[in-house]
Amino acid sequence: MKLFLVCPQCTHFFESTSTQLIENAGRIECPSCEYLFDGYAHYRFDCLEADQPVKKGGYISSIASTEKKPQVDISSSDNLGQSVEIQSLAPQVGENKISRLSNGPNLYEAVFAPLPQKKSIWRLANIILFMIFGVLIAINFNKQIPVSMLQSSDWTYQLCERIGCEFRSARRISELRLVGADLVIRPDIGQDVYQFRATIQNLGAESLQLPAIELKLSDIQGRVITSRVVYPIEYSEDVVDLELGTKMEHQVNLLLRVGEGSPVAFDSYLFYPKEDKA
Incomplete structure (x- = not known):
């Protein structure tokens, strides 16, 4: 069933849709006189006659007319002959009957359909x-x-x-510092035994893994006598998590035995070993 709108000013009759009413919030402009009116209050369906006003929520007044077939009265006379008189009754206009449309689309379903929801x-x-x-x-x-x-x-x-x-813990070698590194000989412990002492400081804002330490011992001519890598599990046996908290430091104390030559200099570095990936 179609939906039609009637302009209350010029009574122009034109077709519309419920979608158009919803998009314009019921405000419709007449295409004939450009008058802006409320479409929800001035609508009709195609099942109604054009000259029949419809009010929202009201009743529809329909005129029912009754017609009677003409009656024929035949009378005979002996002297004048037969004559036929046809009497026809004028159609009588019936009374106005009030009825509500029982079939057809629901006005709420046709016009007041819910607005489509926009996806957020x-x-x-x-x-x-x-x-x-x-x-x-x-x-x-x-x-x-x-x-x-x-x-x-x-x-x-x-x-x-x-x-x-x-x-x-994270691994950021740039936030770690190795300070106070020292290498001294310890003849009281054994021959060719050296003690390495240093402090690892964490200057970052979060806990970091303890790094590995690389030691390079060189002789008087600058040649590397021995090189050794010390992992956190070797120099921090008392630390369970093998990590260094923020703004904290860790003391390193190692005993090294050098078999060849007598080192006179050393270099120490901090680094994170590469992890083996399966």
Whole structure:
């Protein structure tokens, strides 16, 4: 069933749609006289006659007319002959009957349909972020997660324990300093035994892994006599997590036995060894 609008000023009759009414909030401009009126209050359906006004929520007045077939009265006379008189009754106009339309589209369904909901960009962005987070968890399952990603969040630690992952400190060698390095001979302990002492400082804003230390001992001519790499598990047996907290330092105390020559100089470096990937 089609929906028609009637201009209250010029009574122009034109077709419209419920979508057009919704988009314009019911304000419709007459294409004939350009008069702006409320389309929700001046509408008709195609089942109605053009000269029949319809009010919102009201009743439809229909005129019912009754017609009677003409009656024929035949009378006979002996003297004048037969004559036929046809009497016809004028059509009588019936009374106005009030009736409500029982069939046809519901006005609410035709005109007052709910507005289409616009998709929120933020809702879509949140869905994408949750999907990315789920993929990362699936890929990094049972893998090591940097502590820098999970700072001061108790629930993240509990979640990691449930899925079986392992926390590991970040590796930033630029924020570590090796200060107070010293190499002295210790004849009281044994022949060709040297003691290396130094302090590793963490200048960063987060906990870092303890690095490895490389020592190069050279003779009087500058030739390298021996070179050795000391890993954190060797010089920090008392440290359980093998990490250095923020703005903290760690004392290194090592005993080295040099078999060839007598070193007169040394160099020390901090570095992170490359991890073996399966």
